[in-house]
Amino acid sequence: MSISSVISILAELLFLALIIRAVLSWLTGVVALQPIARFINxxxxxxxxxxxxxxxxxxxxxxxxxxxxxxxxxxESLLLTVLAGH
Known part of the structure; x- marks a missing residue:
């Protein structure tokens, strides 16, 4: 796995975590989601x-x-551009 792939995957995971956090902020009363919310936070x-x-x-x-x-x-774009130049 290349460093570019790792950077892209990390960026996608952070995007996903931010989206999940936003959705969970609307579902504050759901007790079953609290462990997930704590981890995402x-x-x-x-x-x-x-x-x-x-x-x-x-x-x-x-x-x-x-x-x-x-x-x-x-x-992510900056890092991938720099890595592509090398």
């Missing part, structure tokens, strides 16, 4: 917390997952 908090310190919720809507997805996509 532990994975995504290091990405989202720095963004939240810079960008507060807009009209009560947390934009940090969307911003995180854009940043992840940009970093």
């Amino acid at each position: 532990r994975v995504t908090d290091p990405i989202l917390e720095p963004i939240r310190r810079i960008v507060p919720p807009l009209g009560g809507i947390d934009m940090s997952p969307l911003i995180a997805m854009i940043v992840i996509w940009l970093v």
